Each structure stands twice: as structure tokens, then as C-alpha cells.
Amino acid sequence: MEADARAENENGLVLELNEVAMRFGGVAAIDGLTMAVPPKKVVGLIGPNGAGKTTVFNVVTGFYQPTAGSVAFEGRPLSGLTPQAICALGIARTFQNIRLFAQGTVLDNVMVGCHVRRRCQWWMAPLCLPRFFREEKEIRLKSYRLLERLGLAPLAGEIASSLPYGAQRRLEIARALATDPSFLLLDEPAAGMNPQESADLMRFIEEIRREFDLTILMIEHDMKVVMGVCAHIWVLQYGRLIAEGDPDQIRGNPEVISAYLGGGPKAEA
Amino acid sequence: MTGPLKHNAVRNSLSTLAFLVAGYLALSWAEANFDGYQTQLLNLVAINAILAVSLNFIYGFSGMFSLGHAGFMAIGAYVSALCILPPAQKELLWLLEPIYGPLAALETPFVVSVLLGGLAAAATSLLIALPVMRLGGDYLGIATLGFAEIIRVLFTNLAYLTNGAIGLRGIPSYAGIWWNYGWLAVTLFVVLSMLKSNFGNVLKSIRDDEIAAGAMGINTSGYRTMAFCLGGFFAGVGGALMGSLVTTIEPKMFNFQLTFNILLIVVAGGLGSITGSVVGAAAITLLLEWLRIVEAPLTLNFALAADDPQLCAAALAVCLASGVFWLRKWRRGARRPAAALAGRLIRGLTLALALTALALALTLALALALAFLGLEMFPDFTLDVPGIPGMRMVIFSVALMCIILFRREGLLGVREFSWDGFYDRLGRLARRLGSGGR
Numbered sequence: 140m141e142a143d144a145r146a147e148n149e150n151g152l153v154l155e156l157n158e159v160a161m162r163f164g165g166v167a168a169i170d171g172l173t174m175a176v177p178p179k180k181v182v183g184l185i186g187p188n189g190a191g192k193t194t195v196f197n198v199v200t201g202f203y204q205p206t207a208g209s210v211a212f213e214g215r216p217l218s219g220l221t222p223q224a225i226c227a228l229g230i231a232r233t234f235q236n237i238r239l240f241a242q243g244t245v246l247d248n249v250m251v252g253c254h255v256r257r258r259c260q261w262w263m264a265p266l267c268l269p270r271f272f273r274e275e276k277e278i279r280l281k282s283y284r285l286l287e288r289l290g291l292a293p294l295a296g297e298i299a300s301s302l303p304y305g306a307q308r309r310l311e312i313a314r315a316l317a318t319d320p321s322f323l324l325l326d327e328p329a330a331g332m333n334p335q336e337s338a339d340l341m342r343f344i345e346e347i348r349r350e351f352d353l354t355i356l357m358i359e360h361d362m363k364v365v366m367g368v369c370a371h372i373w374v375l376q377y378g379r380l381i382a383e384g385d386p387d388q389i390r391g392n393p394e395v396i397s398a399y400l401g402g403g404p405k406a407e408a
Numbered sequence: 409m410t411g412p413l414k415h416n417a418v419r420n421s422l423s424t425l426a427f428l429v430a431g432y433l434a435l436s437w438a439e440a441n442f443d444g445y446q447t448q449l450l451n452l453v454a455i456n457a458i459l460a461v462s463l464n465f466i467y468g469f470s471g472m473f474s475l476g477h478a479g480f481m482a483i484g485a486y487v488s489a490l491c492i493l494p495p496a497q498k499e500l501l502w503l504l505e506p507i508y509g510p511l512a513a514l515e516t517p518f519v520v521s522v523l524l525g526g527l528a529a530a531a532t533s534l535l536i537a538l539p540v541m542r543l544g545g546d547y548l549g550i551a552t553l554g555f556a557e558i559i560r561v562l563f564t565n566l567a568y569l570t571n572g573a574i575g576l577r578g579i580p581s582y583a584g585i586w587w588n589y590g591w592l593a594v595t596l597f598v599v600l601s602m603l604k605s606n607f608g609n610v611l612k613s614i615r616d617d618e619i620a621a622g623a624m625g626i627n628t629s630g631y632r633t634m635a636f637c638l639g640g641f642f643a644g645v646g647g648a649l650m651g652s653l654v655t656t657i658e659p660k661m662f663n664f665q666l667t668f669n670i671l672l673i674v675v676a677g678g679l680g681s682i683t684g685s686v687v688g689a690a691a692i693t694l695l696l697e698w699l700r701i702v703e704a705p706l707t708l709n710f711a712l713a714a715d716d717p718q719l720c721a722a723a724l725a726v727c728l729a730s731g732v733f734w735l736r737k738w739r740r741g742a743r744r745p746a747a748a749l750a751g752r753l754i755r756g757l758t759l760a761l762a763l764t765a766l767a768l769a770l771t772l773a774l775a776l777a778l779a780f781l782g783l784e785m786f787p788d789f790t791l792d793v794p795g796i797p798g799m800r801m802v803i804f805s806v807a808l809m810c811i812i813l814f815r816r817e818g819l820l821g822v823r824e825f826s827w828d829g830f831y832d833r834l835g836r837l838a839r840r841l842g843s844g845g846r
Contacts (some may be wrong), residue, residue: 200623228626238620240613242680242822248608251613253627257606261634264605265598271605278606318625 152214153354154199155180155324159208159379161194168194170378171208176371181348185389186375187398192358193235195375196324198231201225208222212322227255231320233311235327235358241300245291245310249282252317265290282317290311305336308370309343316351323347327356329364337361341368358393366390374398391405420827432591439585448653448696449584450774454588455649457689458595460673461682462642467597467671468679469608470635471615473549475667477643479556482563482662483532484525484644485651486570487578490514491521494654497578504574505567515733518582521646522591529644530637532559537633556667563659575658583652591649595642596691600682602638611635612680615719669696672804676811683825688818692804699803705795724773807842 147159157302161169164339168191184192197203200209201222210217212228220228223315231252235297240369257278282386286292289309294302308328315323328344329337333362341364359365365372366386374389376398380390438450459477466474467700471791491503495513516524540551563570570576581774613621614628622628677688701722811818 153485162412202623221627222622223625226623232623234620234623236795238617238623240609240616242616243612245607247609247612251609251621251626252624261631264601264607267601273607314624389503394708401434401499 151178152176153212154356156195156199156353157211159195159205161198161203162206169198169205169375169380170379171375172375172380174373174380174383176354178354179348179352180370181344181368182373183369184356184358184373184375185360185362185365189377190375191378192375193326196232196358196380199225199324200230223255225318226318229319229321230324231315232324233308233320233326233328235330237307237311239299239307239310239314241298243299244295245286245297245299245302246279246295247281248310248314249285249317250278253278257316265346267355268314285313285317287304288331289316290401304331308332311369312347312395316347318330320351321353323353323355326353326360327358327360329359329361332361334363337364340364344368353380367395374388404406414829416828419831422423423787423830433688436584436591448607449694450585451588451653453690453693454592455583455646455653455740456584456673456693457686458588458592458642458649459646460677460685460689461595461599462639462646463670463676464674464679464682464685465603465642466636467674468681468685469603469615470611470639472636473545473665474532474552474636474639475549475671476552476556477670478662478664478666480529480533480551480640480643481647481650481666482556482559482659483529484522484647485657485662486808487526487528487644488521488525488561488648488762489526489651489657490526490569491516492518492582494577494580501571501574501576501578504520504572504662507571507751508568515792518580518587518652522587522645525648526641526644529647530641534633535636535642540686541629541632541636553664555663555664560659560662563662565681571657573659575656575661576654578734579655579657581652581653583649588649588653591645595645596682596686598638599642603682607631612705655735672808673820675808676818676820679822680822681818681820681824683823684818684820687820691819696800696804698798702799703797704797724769727789 152175154174156172156174157315159172162269172191174195184195186192194203198205199212199217201217201220201224204218212225215228217225217228220316234376243251257274259268259274263343263382281293283295286295286318289312291310291313294306298308302310302324311324312325312328325344332340344355344357345368347353357365358367366389369386371381371385372383372389374392374395381394381398382392384392392405442450459481463477466472488509491514494515498512499508501507536552538553540548541557543828545549564573564725566572589770603611610621610631611628613624614631615624618628647662673688673692674685677684677686698721
């Protein structure tokens with residue numbers, strides 16, 4: 140079964156959601172969602188507030204087990220895996236409400252991200268094994284290089300919670316990149332940014348996608364950002380997929396317009 | 409490399425080496441010159457430091473509010489005591505019920521017994537971690553508190569293992585200065601090498617945000633269990649050393665008061681600061697002993713007081729501490745915005761108390777100085793204060809309240825001693841003195 144899935148994955152889909160449903164008691168946060176995310180692209184997931192977008196992220200990253208349907212990452216089913224196991228497979232995420240390790244420094248935060256790829260065990264620390272120290276140094280260096288790349292190096296010694304908002308968002312992305320992902324989930328990266336910052340962010344997302352050879356799926360409300368950077372877009376409303384396609388198709392889709400503006404299709408005219 | 413990757417590795421290693429040599433010399437000196445009481449205190453400082461560091465590792469760094477320390481200590485103390493009690497002594501001790509067969513002839517070297525005590529405590533903590541790790545915050549505290557009580561009751565009733573409520577007497581007192589400080593060094597080394605590596609960041613990340621830590625690929629429950637067991641191990645070691653130090657253990661000894669004392673050290677020293685735990689252990693162990701003065705009937709007579717070195721030292725300490733405190737406050741000119749009435753009242757009250765203490769201490773200091781010169785201030789004045797049993801704990805509870813009110817982060821907060829910081833400060837001081845001289 141798994142071998143089949145792998146063979147099928149020759150077509151190279153990064154993430155496949157098949158009829159996924161997530162119910163909390165009587166509330167269906169996602170209802171029969173089917174998605175196929177193509178590789179090496181920036182793609183978007185949009186929808187009005189409460190449409191179930193973040194729930195999709197939580198299902199993909201293992202925080203929720205879907206009540207129905209299946210999720211597969213690079214042909215490998217994710218059901219029953221813990222968030223940490225899923226992260227180890229190469230899926231990293233950021234959070235809508237920034238979740239940094241507030242008391243640690245900027246460098247500490249990124250170093251925590253490096254942990255998932257480390258080979259040494261905790262008990263090697265008191266034994267002072269040379270390869271432990273070597274790995275420790277590698278992690279420090281890798282984290283610092285990553286901070287340099289994302290323009291956060293001058294802040295490396297600052298306490299994470301003391302950073303300005305935009306830098307905190309950037310740091311969260313840096314921390315996610317430290318886990319060496321092949322698939323990155325960004326939850327509203329442009330929230331709270333002014334137009335100039337959003338424009339910078341668009342360039343930034345495209346850059347890191349190319350540089351780290353990633354597939355990026357992002358949730359975003361800023362239509363300028365979504366239309367500007369995403370190659371493919373899925374639109375959710377009340378947990379159902381109402382449209383998918385490239386930005387032009389979505390822009391002209393009457394159902395999407397009515398979902399966002401709140402009227403029936405006629406309200407558009 | 410720049411910024412946080414810069415290190416003065418050689419200088420810092422040499423400084424650590426110098427510090428170790430100085431510590432060795434100081435302990436040798438203490439061993440030769442201290443009397444029994446002082447040696448006992450010195451040993452207690454080391455053991456309390458081990459216990460405080462282990463609790464801080466669990467609570468301060470890994471964010472698990474654990475109140476089970478007395479339980480781990482009891483396990484360590486009993487296992488170790490059973491290993492080092494000579495068979496002849498065991499025969500004498502178990503009167504009510506015969507001792508469990510294989511234990512009767514068991515006798516191991518001290519180091520093995522301490523290790524076994526620690527391992528037994530670690531194994532027990534692993535056992536209780538499995539159901540309890542799912543709980544967070546206050547619930548974990550209550551569950552571990554219950555665990556400690558269970559251990560105490562079990563040890564009271566399993567007479568064929570523990571000799572029941574009678575306890576164990578005549579435990580060989582191997583735990584001298586070298587064993588205790590040696591184990592303290594081992595504890596500090598293990599804990600600090602963990603915390604200074606990326607595993608320290610990992611533990612703190614779980615404490616700060618468990619969900620984000622999980623999303624970063626960290627096995628949160630695994631690392632919490634690990635931290636709980638490592639803390640339990642060193643609590644067991646501390647208990648084993650304590651048993652051998654006091655030579656008599658009984659289940660009653662491992663009550664909640666013991667956990668509370670260690671918690672007091674950890675909170676006062678600073679949650680999340682190993683330096684704070686060690687300094688706090690020294691300060692509070694010594695203060696707890698010194699404050700026995702307030703529980704004994706006291707005749708205040710300045711001529712007499714001058715002959716009492718403990719009282720003199722206490723007066724000087726209070727003088728210095730309050731002097732430094734108010735001086736710093738003055739210089740900073742810290743004027744906090746007017747708080748609510750209750751806050752102002754409490755602040756006023758403590759200020760009045762502090763000033764009274766300061767005045768008393770100053771008078772005492774003056775009297776002492778005069779006594780040195782052969783003069784006596786108020787030669788006829790004597791004041792009889794009856795001893796109040798339990799007064800120490802009242803004072804400590806008030807102190808704890810003051811810490812929570814005025815300095816919630818404890819003595820040192822999350823700051824740690826580091827050679828870099830030390831030399832930085834030294835350099836700044838030297839520059840200031842240099843520029844002041846010119």
C-alpha cells in the first residue's frame with residue numbers, strides 16, 4: 140500500500156489531502172477537503188475568517204488527527220504521526236499568533252530548530268565526547284549563518300520577545316528553516332504589515348523558496364501578497380473547498396467574490 | 409566570527425581551574441580548622457545545593473512544578489543506608505520484623521550506595537513520570553506531592569525493608585566534606601553541561617511553548633521525562649548523602665517541610681538560575697541555622713552581645729545588607745509610580761520594618777565598636793526576650809512573601825555567573841576607578 144503510494148508519487152505531489160474531514164463535536168471545521176500540492180512552488184490557501192485554514196495546517200502538521208480522510212506527504216501517509224515525527228520528515232510551520240520561545244535569545248530560538256536533525260543524544264553532553272562538541276559547534280554556526288541570511292544576525296543576542304513584530308515573524312521563519320524542511324507552511328506571514336513590508340515579504344518568500352529549494356503553502360489574507368506570489372490557490376469557506384486555480388481564475392471566480400463580500404453571486408453585478 | 413560566537417575559551421578554562429584549586433584549598437582549610445558544628449553546616453550547604461540544583465532543573469528549566477522532592481530524597485536515603493549499614497548493625501536494628509533476607513548481608517562501598525540511591529530515585533521518577541507527565545502546571549504539583557506522601561507512608565509500613573517508623577540508626581557517616589562537595593561538583597558539571605549545550609535550549613523551549621517546541625520536531629514528553637528523571641536522580645543522591653550525614657533517618661523526616669525548604673532556596677535564588685540555586689542554598693542553610701537565635705530565650709545586653717560572635721556577625725550582616733540595599737535604591741533614584749493603596753501600605757510597612765532593623769543593627773554595631781574600646785553603652789540595660797519556637801519559619805515565610813512581592817524573579821532571576829560577565833564587570837570597575845583617579 141505504501142509502496143503503491145510511493146510509486147504514485149512519481150508524479151511528484153508534495154502533499155495530498157484526500158477527502159479530509161475534521162470535526163469538533165458537532166462543528167465540522169473541515170469537510171471533505173481534497174488538495175494536491177505541486178512541488179517547488181509557492182501556493183496559497185485563502186478564505187474568510189473561520190473557514191478552517193489553520194485547521195488544515197494543524198491536521199497536516201499532526202496537531203490534530205483528521206476524523207476522516209487521509210493526508211500524505213511525498214507519497215507517505217501521515218496518519219498517526221506526532222508533530223515531531225512530521226517535522227522530522229521535513230514539514231515545518233510558523234504560527235498565526237507568533238509562538239517564539241520568548242525567554243531565549245534569537246540565536247537560541249534558531250538553534251532549537253536545528254535540534255531535530257542532530258545525531259548526538261543528551262547523555263553525550265556530560266561525557267564531553269568530541270563529536271558532541273563538534274555537532275554543537277555546527278549547530279551554532281548553521282544557526283548563525285541562517286540568521287545572517289535572513290538579516291537577523293545583528294539581533295542574535297537579543298531576547299526574542301523584545302524584537303519588533305516584523306523581526307519576530309522573520310525569526311519564526313528562520314526557526315522553521317533551521318529544521319531543514321522541504322515543505323514550509325506559513326500561517327499569515329503578512330499579518331499586521333504595511334504595504335511596503337508586504338511587498339518586501341513577497342520578494343523574501345520567493346527568495347527563500349528558490350534558495351532552500353522548498354515548496355511553500357501559505358495562509359494569507361492580504362490579497363495583493365497572495366495574488367502576487369502564489370502559483371496556485373485554494374479557497375475555503377465553512378470548511379469546504381469552493382474554488383481552486385491560478386490567481387487569474389480565482390480573481391474572476393464569482394463564488395469566491397461572494398464568499399469574501401458576503402452577498403450572493405448577484406451582489407457582484 | 410563575530411557576536412555570540414566569540415569565546416575567550418582559554419581564559420575561561422584557566423579561570424575555572426583557578427577557581428577549582430581555590431575551592432580545594434578552602435575546603436582543605438575548613439576541614440582542618442572547622443569544629444564539628446561548622447563542618448556539619450558546610451556539608452549541609454553542599455547537600456542543599458545539590459537538592460536545589462536538581463529541583464531547579466525540573467522546575468526552573470523544564471517548567472514542571474514538582475513537589476515530590478522529599479519522596480526522591482527518601483528513596484535515595486533509604487536505598488543508600490540499606491547498602492552501607494554493616495550487617496551487625498542491621499541485626500540490632502530490625503526488632504519488630506525480621507529484615508528481608510538478601511538485605512541482611514548486603515554491604516557496598518559508599519560511592520556504590522549513593523549511585524544506587526540515585527538510580528532508585530530515578531527509576532521511581534520514571535515510573536511516576538509515565539502517568540503524571542500528561543498533567544501540566546498545578547496539577548503536576550499536586551500529583552507529585554501525593555507521590556511524596558505515598559512514599560512516606562509506604563516506608564512507614566514496609567517494616568521488613570525500612571524498619572518502619574523506628575527508622576534506621578547508626579548509618580556510617582561517610583559523607584564528609586569531600587564526598588559532599590565532590591557530588592556537588594558532579595551535579596553541577598552534569599547539569600551545566602546539559603544546559604549550556606543545545607539541549608538546554610530545547611528544555612527551555614518546552615518550558616516556554618510546548619506546542620511550538622513540538623512543531624520544531626522536539627519530543628516534548630520524552631525530554632520532560634528525561635529532565636524529571638535526571639532531577640530525581642540527583643535528588644536521590646542528595647538524600648543518600650543526607651542520610652549518611654545525619655546518620656539517622658526515619659520516614660517522618662521526609663515530610664513536606666523538606667520539599668518546602670528546597671523550594672524556598674530555588675525560588676529565592678531564582679528560578680532558572682543554577683548560580684542562584686547554589687548561592688541560595690548557602691545563604692538559606694546558614695540563615696536557617698543562625699536564626700535559631702530567635703527561637704532561644706534571648707537576653708539583650710550589649711556588653712554580653714559583644715562577646716557573642718554569632719550575634720555580632722548577624723548584626724554586621726544585617727547592617728551591610730540593608731545599607732547596600734538602600735544605597736542602591738537611592739542612587740538609582742528609583743521612584744515607582746504611585747501604586748494602589750494596598751501596595752503602598754505594604755511597601756511602607758516593610759520600609760518601617762527594614763528601618764527598625766537597620767536602626768537596631770546600627771545601635772548594636774555601635775555598641776560592639778564601643779565594647780572593643782572597653783567602653784559600654786547603656787551598661788545597665790538588659791532586655792529579656794522569651795524564645796518563640798517556630799519563629800524561624802515565620803521569618804522565612806515573611807521573607808518569601810517579600811520575595812514574591814518585590815522581586816518575583818528571585819535573587820538572580822535567570823542570570824548565571826559566567827567568566828565573560830565577571831571579567832566584563834571587572835574591566836568596567838577598573839576603568840571607572842582609573843578615570844576617577846585622574
